[in-house]
Amino acid sequence: MNSSTMIETQGLTKRYGAATALDAVTMTVPDGSIGLLGENGAGKTTLIKLLLGLLIPTEGSARVLGLDTSRDSLELRRRVGYMPEDECLPLDVTCMDFVTRMGMISGLPKSSSIQRTHDVLHLVGIGEERFRPLGTYSTGMKQKAKLAQALVHDPKLVLLDEPTVGMDPKGREEMLDLIKDIRQKMGLKVLVSTHLLGDVERICDSVIIIRGGQLVAQGTLKELLGELAESLHLRVAGPIETFVERLRKENLKIESVGNQLTIRYESDAVYELLMKTAAETGVQIRRMERETLTLEDFFVKLHAKEETDGVRA
Amino acid sequence: MSVISVKGVSKWYGQVVAVSDISFELEPGVIGLLGPNGAGKTTLLKMLGGLLWPSKGEIQLFGQSIQNNAALYKKIGFCPEPDALYDFMTGQEFLELNAELLHLTDRKSAALKALEFVDLTKQKDKKISAYSRGMRQRTKLAQSLLHDPQLLLLDEPLKGADPTQRRAIIELVKKLSEAGKTVLVSSHVLYEVERMADSIILINRGRLVALGDFHAIRESMDGKPHKVLLNVSDPPKFGALLTERAVVSGVNVSPDGLVVEISDSDKFYGHLPKLAVESGVLVRKIVNLDDDLESIFKYLVK
Amino acid sequence: MASAPKGVIYDQGYRPYDGRYGGRNYALWTMVWTDFQRAFGIGKSWKYKLAVGLLLFFMFLPALFLSFVILLLSSNAGAGGAFIKLPVNELLGTYFGWTNNWLLFLCAMIAADQLCNDRRYRVLPLYLARPIQNYDYLLAKSLAIFAALAIVCLLPSFSIYFVKFLKEENLGQVWDVYAQNFGLLLLTSGLYAVFYGAFAMAIASLTTSRGYATGGTILVGMLSGLIAVLLYSASKNQYTVLLDLSSVVGGLKNALFGITNSSIEEIFSPGSSAQTANLPPTLDPWVYGLVYVGIVIACISIVYSVYKREYK
Numbered sequence: 001m002n003s004s005t006m007i008e009t010q011g012l013t014k015r016y017g018a019a020t021a022l023d024a025v026t027m028t029v030p031d032g033s034i035g036l037l038g039e040n041g042a043g044k045t046t047l048i049k050l051l052l053g054l055l056i057p058t059e060g061s062a063r064v065l066g067l068d069t070s071r072d073s074l075e076l077r078r079r080v081g082y083m084p085e086d087e088c089l090p091l092d093v094t095c096m097d098f099v100t101r102m103g104m105i106s107g108l109p110k111s112s113s114i115q116r117t118h119d120v121l122h123l124v125g126i127g128e129e130r131f132r133p134l135g136t137y138s139t140g141m142k143q144k145a146k147l148a149q150a151l152v153h154d155p156k157l158v159l160l161d162e163p164t165v166g167m168d169p170k171g172r173e174e175m176l177d178l179i180k181d182i183r184q185k186m187g188l189k190v191l192v193s194t195h196l197l198g199d200v201e202r203i204c205d206s207v208i209i210i211r212g213g214q215l216v217a218q219g220t221l222k223e224l225l226g227e228l229a230e231s232l233h234l235r236v237a238g239p240i241e242t243f244v245e246r247l248r249k250e251n252l253k254i255e256s257v258g259n260q261l262t263i264r265y266e267s268d269a270v271y272e273l274l275m276k277t278a279a280e281t282g283v284q285i286r287r288m289e290r291e292t293l294t295l296e297d298f299f300v301k302l303h304a305k306e307e308t309d310g311v312r313a
Numbered sequence: 314m315s316v317i318s319v320k321g322v323s324k325w326y327g328q329v330v331a332v333s334d335i336s337f338e339l340e341p342g343v344i345g346l347l348g349p350n351g352a353g354k355t356t357l358l359k360m361l362g363g364l365l366w367p368s369k370g371e372i373q374l375f376g377q378s379i380q381n382n383a384a385l386y387k388k389i390g391f392c393p394e395p396d397a398l399y400d401f402m403t404g405q406e407f408l409e410l411n412a413e414l415l416h417l418t419d420r421k422s423a424a425l426k427a428l429e430f431v432d433l434t435k436q437k438d439k440k441i442s443a444y445s446r447g448m449r450q451r452t453k454l455a456q457s458l459l460h461d462p463q464l465l466l467l468d469e470p471l472k473g474a475d476p477t478q479r480r481a482i483i484e485l486v487k488k489l490s491e492a493g494k495t496v497l498v499s500s501h502v503l504y505e506v507e508r509m510a511d512s513i514i515l516i517n518r519g520r521l522v523a524l525g526d527f528h529a530i531r532e533s534m535d536g537k538p539h540k541v542l543l544n545v546s547d548p549p550k551f552g553a554l555l556t557e558r559a560v561v562s563g564v565n566v567s568p569d570g571l572v573v574e575i576s577d578s579d580k581f582y583g584h585l586p587k588l589a590v591e592s593g594v595l596v597r598k599i600v601n602l603d604d605d606l607e608s609i610f611k612y613l614v615k
Numbered sequence: 616m617a618s619a620p621k622g623v624i625y626d627q628g629y630r631p632y633d634g635r636y637g638g639r640n641y642a643l644w645t646m647v648w649t650d651f652q653r654a655f656g657i658g659k660s661w662k663y664k665l666a667v668g669l670l671l672f673f674m675f676l677p678a679l680f681l682s683f684v685i686l687l688l689s690s691n692a693g694a695g696g697a698f699i700k701l702p703v704n705e706l707l708g709t710y711f712g713w714t715n716n717w718l719l720f721l722c723a724m725i726a727a728d729q730l731c732n733d734r735r736y737r738v739l740p741l742y743l744a745r746p747i748q749n750y751d752y753l754l755a756k757s758l759a760i761f762a763a764l765a766i767v768c769l770l771p772s773f774s775i776y777f778v779k780f781l782k783e784e785n786l787g788q789v790w791d792v793y794a795q796n797f798g799l800l801l802l803t804s805g806l807y808a809v810f811y812g813a814f815a816m817a818i819a820s821l822t823t824s825r826g827y828a829t830g831g832t833i834l835v836g837m838l839s840g841l842i843a844v845l846l847y848s849a850s851k852n853q854y855t856v857l858l859d860l861s862s863v864v865g866g867l868k869n870a871l872f873g874i875t876n877s878s879i880e881e882i883f884s885p886g887s888s889a890q891t892a893n894l895p896p897t898l899d900p901w902v903y904g905l906v907y908v909g910i911v912i913a914c915i916s917i918v919y920s921v922y923k924r925e926y927k
Contacts, residue, residue, distance in 0.1 A: 037476065038475070039447075039475040039476075039477060039478075040445040040446050040447045040448075040473070040474075040475045040478075041445045042475075052743075052744055054743055054744075054749070074639060074746045074747070074748070075746065076746075077744060077745055077746040077747075078636055078746040080744070081744075082740075082741075082744035084740050084741065084744075086737060086740075087736065087737060088736065088737050088738050088739075088740055088741050089736060089738065090732055090733060090736050090738050091732075091736055092659075092660075092732055093658070094658075097658055101645070101649055102741065102745065104637075104641075104642070104645040104649075105642045105645055105646060105742070105745045105746075105747065106636070106642070106745050106746060107635075107636030107637040107638065107641060107642065107746060108632070108634070108636065108637070109634065109635075109637065112632065112634050116632060119629070119630060123629065138350060138351070139350055140350065149741060153632070153636075154631055154632035166350075166501075167350075167501065168348070168349040168350040168352075168501050169347070169349070169501055169503050169607065169610045169611075169614075170349055170610075170611075170614065171350070172501060172502070173607070173611070185628060185629065186628075186629040195473075195474065195475045195476055195479065196502060197476050198502070198504045198505070237582070268595060268597070271595050271596055271597055272595065274586075275585075275586045275589040275590050275596055276586075276590050278585075278586035279586035279587045279589075279590045282583075283586070284579070284582035284583055284585070284586075285582065285585065285586065285599060286578075286582055286599070286601070287599055287600060287601065288596070288597075288598060288599040288600075289598055289599070289600055290597075290598070296476055296479075296480060299476045299477070300476065300477055300480055303477050
């Protein structure tokens with residue numbers, strides 16, 4: 001297995017009686033920050049559990065960080081950190097005690113665990129509160145504590161399930177920056193499972209999309225969303241009608257709704273034309289951008305297409 | 314006449330002041346209610362929904378005082394944040410129960426209509442215990458729509474919803490606004506609020522920090538020059554020209570393009586086309602970097 | 616030529632860990648040790664410490680007092696003399712019976728605290744994601760609870776044993792008696808610990824509230840005794856004694872230490888048989904043994920089935 005692959009699965013299948021939670025998933029995930037996407041009930045949780053070695057596949061296999069998830073599951077979990085989505089912190093224990101204990105269970109000697117707990121709590125932004133019970137923590141701090149226990153044993157890969165859930169905008173910002181740092185500055189590999197596609201666009205390089213237990217898309221954001229659309233979006237101010245008229249005279253395909261214009265892009269020549277016409281008519285172009293496919297557009301299109309193809313949700 | 318009129322409203326619990334002297338008026342449309350955790354948003358929403366009384370001040374909905382005005386409740390739909398559904402019922406049963414509590418005459422059709430609105434028709438006869446999180450969220454939303462209220466108060470309506478459902482709910486909210494309803498949405502995911510809401514209410518520490526169209530709010534932030542990203546064919550040349558003509562107060566060349574700081578928007582945007590033509594530089598992209606809710610939030614909430 | 620002055624800035628960033636990692640056994644030991652400490656109140660609220668402290672006080676103090684008395688008083692002391700002169704096995708066996716109630720309270724508190732909160736706050740997934748087997752969590756808890764209860768049973772009785780040992784006049788002759796009794800002490804402590812531990816864990820598994828678990832365990836324990844007494848006086852059936860949980864393990868203890876109803880008479884009022892007239896006759900030890908095993912297995916099954924669901 002290539003050393004720069006962090007996850008590799010081969011026909012990975014998990015069935016519970018007649019129900020198939022995961023169906024022959026075969027993929028090679030390169031090192032990096034990966035977004036795991038999928039509708040509720042698509043099989044993401046099953047996949048995560050399989051990758052952590054907590055479930056035995058019905059068929060097929062998976063390798064994470066080069067280790068087989070069934071055979072080497074203990075060793076694997078030593079190298080992986082997991083931050084669950086749901087509430088999971090014991091509220092009657094102090095943060096310091098809890099994270100230290102978790103570190104020791106992952107194999108750290110006591111003194112190292114205490115030291116690393118301090119380091120990791122500073123990293124996530126928990127200060128003096130570390131000596132207070134987790135029950136006194138705000139939602140944002142609880143999320144940080146959850147992240148801390150996933151990092152304390154210096155894992156090579158962290159699995160984060162909805163890391164910003166319940167956090168306010170400032171907390172979300174901090175958490176997203178933290179995840180970027182974890183990937184870029186600390187060099188850890190990251191897998192983020194989330195529904196917030198805007199976040200994925202911000203912190204992930206590639207995505208895996210699961211639907212109905214199957215892998216339906218995989219690749220870097222560039223690969224999947226790459227092409228710039230053929231539309232140019234403008235927001236303008238000033239004598240808009242005159243502006244639009246002049247452009248139409250130049251055979252430009254243009255639609256206008258209020259101060260929002262959509263222009264068909266054919267070549268860079270359109271930019272020159274726009275500036276010239278704006279200068280002549282005294283119009284301000286306050287925003288101009290080639291429309292790109294967002295991850296949400298891609299996701300929704302993917303699922304809509306599958307529905308019309310007769311695949312049940 | 315404004316839909317919501319809040320005058321000098323405060324709410325305190327002993328020494329804790331959850332909401333401190335807030336006043337505003339809201340017109341129909343979608344309004345985003347924003348603020349850090351603990352800022353008082355849920356308290357404010359509950360007061361608007363008639364679930365809590367203000368300690369001081371007055372709240373009027375549709376021109377009438379909300380105090381002890383049962384008839385007014387029929388015009389309000391509240392979708393609370395916590396998940397509180399009866400698992401043992403089916404979706405339709407739950408909605409019909411709520412319809413009964415609302416004294417609706419035709420419960421069945423109200424329930425069916427609400428289910429259709431949130432796209433749960435296919436699963437209406439399944440027990441709620443079997444519902445996914447997104448489906449539970451939509452059931453909660455459906456329950457707030459049963460009596461076709463004029464005012465909707467939605468607390469984190471997208472919680473737990475997957476991307477397709479999120480888009481569906483966002484479209485739903487916009488649809489409601491187009492139907493003339495007033496929708497107040499509280500959420501922490503600002504780039505989603507931007508898509509739904511025309512204006513915002515920002516509160517922090519129980520106080521009103523900002524109100525209105527967020528582009529206008531941004532404009533009115535003196536002392537915070539806008540940062541605009543320009544993708545041009547010759548960044549140094551164009552940057553120099555902009556500086557020379559004093560239409561920008563600062564220029565930075567970044568890997569994504571030219572990032573300029575402007576203190577006078579009209580002056581900058583007014584001169585931009587002329588300077589582009591004059592210098593022969595191709596301008597491919599003009600994007601205001603901090604005209605979004607995230608930036609406004611960051612600046613206003615310390 | 617002077618060299619340039621040196622100044623160094625140290626990177627405050629993330630430090631990777633390059634030490635060694637302990638294995639599964641280390642993890643298990645960590646969990647058992649921290650849970651064991653927690654059972655006695657380390658890292659817990661003052662309320663818990665107070666409650667446990669009081670229970671330990673009531674369990675240890677009589678033993679310490681008795682040991683003191685045995686140690687200091689000569690063999691010909693007055694009223695209490697008969698008790699002190701009892702053979703060591705009867706002394707220990709009887710003392711064990713006295714600590715029953717306190718043990719019930721203690722195991723209720725400990726098991727409730729160990730099990731309920733983690734289920735209430737759903738902490739289990741965080742343990743499962745660690746390099747341990749999925750049953751290790753429960754294994755560690757069981758070992759910790761067992762160890763805590765066993766120590767609490769063993770130490771007070773051991774102090775009595777020890778002073779009896781010291782005061783023994785013809786040690787050479789009764790050496791094997793003392794050796795045997797030491798073994799019995801260990802065995803019985805273990806039996807009590809397993810029994811009360813399993814029982815309390817089973818009840819604690821049925822609820823996520825520590826209060827209900829503690830109260831429930833105590834209630835069931837005491838009710839079982841009450842029901843047994845009532846049924847016995849109504850039916851005089853000797854098997855009704857098996858309904859009382861403390862009698863099941865008590866019966867085993869009596870069999871091991873060789874205590875019969877007559878020896879109980881000797882202790883309380885030598886020569887009078889009135890006290891024991893109403894006591895049910897002791898049953899065959901195997902009966903107690905069988906019921907004991909049955910109850911322990913039932914309790915373990917309850918715990919297992921509850922936690923199996925949690926692992927889904």
